[in-house]
Amino acid sequence: MNTALFFVGEWQVTPATNSIRRGEQTKHLEPKAMDVLLLLCEKQGELVTSEEIISHCWPNVALGDNPLHKVITQLRKAFEDKASDPHYIETIRKRGYRVIAEINFPLNEEQKASQTSWQGDSPFVGLSAFAPEQADVFFGRNKQIATLLQRVSAQIEFGRAFCLILGASGSGKSSLVNAGVLPALMSSNGYDGIRVHSYCQLDFADVSKERLLLDLASTLLDLEINDAAVLSDISADALAELLLKDPEQVISRCKAALAALNKERTTPYLFLFIDRLEVLLSSPLFSDDERNQLLALIERLATSGCMIIFSACRNDFYPQVVSQPSLMAGKANGAHFDLLAPTRSELKQMIRLPALAAGLSWQHHPEHHTPLDEQLCNDTANNPDALPMLQYTLQQLYLQRSPDNELLFSEYQALGTIEGAIGQKAEQVFCQLPKDQQAELAAVLSKLITLSPDGETLTSRAAHWSELTSTAATKLAQAMVDSRLFVSHLKNEQACFSLAHEALLRHWQRAIDWVQEHQQSLAIQSRVQLATERWLLEQKHSDFLLAQGKPLQEAQSLVKNPMFSLSSDEQALIKASNNKAKRKKRVLQITAAALVCLTFIATFMSVRSYHAEQIAKQKRQEAESLLGFMVGEFADKL
Structure with missing residues (x-):
């Protein structure tokens, strides 16, 4: 029996709490009344006989129709319905009952997929996030949507x-909000x-x-x-x-x-x-x-x-x-x-249900007869970057589908399966470019990648088209945009471009090699950015300039690296830090010179003093000798 939340007309039915709700109005049903309501609704408006209801809701209990009549009366009262003019539950005399109001199971994904006739281009979004208008082909996050809806309701109660x-x-994360939570809250029933x-x-x-x-x-x-x-x-x-x-x-x-x-x-x-x-x-x-x-x-x-x-x-x-x-x-x-990684069951829904909604089928492997959707699920389940690569692969399979809308195993193998799909696509696009454009890859990547100051966390950032100083670099970036590996967008009314997804940095070998080669410079760039921000925040106080030694030397090496461009504030910080270091060096030189002079003077004075002492000692000895001679002469005369 389905115990998920659903709607009967304007009423929200919550089996877990045996309650129905319309706006601010909430009513509670007896458990048996909820059982009867669930059975009627699961039949989707079909006639259900009294015997069938009794055997289903009161199994192995001998009773007449009276308990069922009481339950139907209770349900009509709860829905504010009338037997003479029914809008929710209709009685078919001597036959049974049926629900005539519209029944909507918003979180029933199988029902949603089977009833959807997707008329858009691709039911798979590739490297982009799902948008609200793509909610009809967003599957696999049923439990997460239900949990978030419950939590936002509770948060509103908390104020x-x-x-x-x-x-x-x-x-x-973005797709869950855009195509899951938001459409549920914007539905007519809320x-x-x-x-x-x-x-x-x-x-x-x-x-x-x-x-x-x-x-x-x-x-x-x-x-x-x-x-x-x-x-x-x-x-x-x-x-x-x-x-x-x-x-x-x-x-x-x-x-x-x-x-x-x-x-x-x-x-x-x-x-x-x-x-x-x-x-x-x-x-x-x-x-x-x-x-x-x-x-x-x-x-x-x-x-x-x-x-x-x-x-x-x-x-x-x-x-x-x-x-x-x-x-x-x-x-x-x-x-x-x-938000955890999808389970195997959720991955199956993400793969199969959009295809069902769009009328697509899956080819079987010619040798071991495994269906392609099963192979996709197996290959994705062990991949930590599952969702972006899976959606990209599915989109490519859709674009290369057969005339009878079958997704082909041969195309999947040509893509290099899940792990190689994005990196292979980037490499294919890159290799088709002229040599002068390929030579600009390092310059373009330097504007799109940033590293944390500790050199551990790699992230992407948006770059302005105006930052590309050569025609070849512009053409390279545009080729990546055309292939949906980069995205072009407006940022503060200025044209920008950025990576379609950071998975590209982890699965395109050229990008991996470039990051490893320039990891130290990327970390230095991040440290200079943080130092500049702190310096500006403290009104450019000299205490917040780059310290002489390794910090300043690293920043100066970044200035000399033509691959990395620094902002005017960053250049001003490095210049001011360099001037401070030069002033400090001059002060140290003057101080050292003064110390040398003082040492020389002290040494000279010490020598002079020693020489004077020797002269005085000699004169004393001469005086003593003269005095002894005079005393002896005087004694002889006496």
């Missing part, structure tokens, strides 16, 4: 509508009386220095209800200023926009998704004051009662999360959710 999703890079009417998304990887509030304001301006802006008649700059000085006014405007929707049975909310939180917590572009200011603003929006906030963060940045009290505030209440 703090904030959930933080933690997971490894490529684990599908969840637990909660319904989202508009959403917006802020990706911290696209935020530049000194634009935190401005980019948040620009994101909030995307909120619309019934094609009308929630925050109308205000510019991004003005909204950023208002968020800083008077966030309560912004919250009041959001509540006013939602107030017109209160006639509905569900409580209306706005939704903000903050992606790649780790960038805010670790990037040297943002000062501690800026971080604390933005986190405090997010906390205020989450406790406003009008906005639900979800955020995704890589779990290897959890130490930075722990250092922020506002992010840890709801952990004990379930505000943190750890």
